[in-house]
Amino acid sequence: MKENTANTDKPVSIGVFDSGIGGLTVVKTLRAAIKEANIVYLGDTARVPYGTKSEETIKRFAREDTVFLIEKGVDLIVVACNTASSVALSYLKREFKDIPIFGVVEPGVNMALNASKTGKIGIIGTIATIKSHAHRKLLNKQGVLKVYEKACPLFVPLAEEGLTKGQIPRLVAEYYLHDLKEKVDTLILGCTHYPILMDTIKEVLGEQIKLIDPAYALALQVKSFLNNNGMIKNTGENGTLDLYLTDIPPHYHSLLSIFLGFTPDTIEKVDLKDISRC
């Protein structure tokens, strides 16, 4: 484990990575829970999305993202991307034993277990997340055997297009979710983009189905880890948010406003080419 920062004056630095901009929904939740922390965010916008790609490629990308954040000197790493969490988290933990790494799958599953009354839990995510069965395996271990999985590839481009309300997203949500309606009482939103579509998903599924945004449980898990290790300084000041992107896409202003809603302290384009050689 990395030496913790309890004895220094520097605020804790949390590294967060995601395949793109979507992970900023997790950053927002982390900031609300742990406002003093500095956040270093890497969005792999040059290679986004990960969710349609193979396990091997996702692991390679996740490794490069992790090396980048470690080189930035962060104290711990959050894998905000559900796809990378589902496919690559155990691999990253094995490869990088000196730094704590948190994913969004386990917190989401625990939150769903607490919320569900019938033990019938659903999970929606990218093609790669669903194909990994990461959530199902964890739920099965906890004795939950009825798990319903559904890949919803169109939700990401809908959210990025800002098309979150109205007939089109409602029909797409019905297309994906109509057979989940009667089967589950709790649904994990297993992709950082999906909370943006929360209202539409609620409209389609009805109020009786609980929607789980794993970011909340993840933020609490990270906060509790920091507290237990004396790593939070109660300075009363807001931490910084430094954004690193592997590409600055033409529409990034609109993406930032959809997913973050405030302006980061710095935005910088970076190249992971050197890291590819690790």
Added chain:
Amino acid sequence: MKENTANTDKPVSIGVFDSGIGGLTVVKTLRAAIKEANIVYLGDTARVPYGTKSEETIKRFAREDTVFLIEKGVDLIVVACNTASSVALSYLKREFKDIPIFGVVEPGVNMALNASKTGKIGIIGTIATIKSHAHRKLLNKQGVLKVYEKACPLFVPLAEEGLTKGQIPRLVAEYYLHDLKEKVDTLILGCTHYPILMDTIKEVLGEQIKLIDPAYALALQVKSFLNNNGMIKNTGENGTLDLYLTDIPPHYHSLLSIFLGFTPDTIEKVDLKDISRC
């Protein structure tokens, strides 16, 4: 110019690259027009899509794709990707003077000019294609001043999901195209994925608007170049199709069946990492 193959017995070898699998619609058209040619196809599936990324990044990717195909010994290169054609073609022609390189923008524009009676032409494509104004600039040069441009980012994921008919794609097409209906008599389908949605686009726009698939004009342009240079051997035999992909995505079987409809001779996963260093 590369020495042409007129005096050897080897069939001509056409290199085709695309950001992903979509360019296989262009391969199908090329095969129909020039059946004796061997085709070497590179799909950059690890970094797909290009259409949401910046000019700088698209140029870098297109350069790496081109180097890969040159190293495979092809006689000429087709940039099947409309985004790369729009953003990077002149750059590639400047960088690689020894090999003929063809894009899909100019053939599409010429085909539209021939088809249009009113001179009111529309172009739909990815965010990066539309932002480049590549089609508009060429049309303006030809004296066509009324050009209507519209980015349609959801068409790509709809086509990849196989969701090409019915209420959802129709509503999405209406969402993007409703203001083009009265304005143009000819519309260029400026993305390799869009021909897959041809029927739905026709349904929304009506039969009176001509839809232009640049692949046809491109195939004729390439065929005429090969004929003029004595590069086509009339062997009567079908050429081969070798597919190189930078990632083998989990759903590639379904993508191949949507975009190609027959089985390539070989499929191989390749890594462009070494090329990144060029």
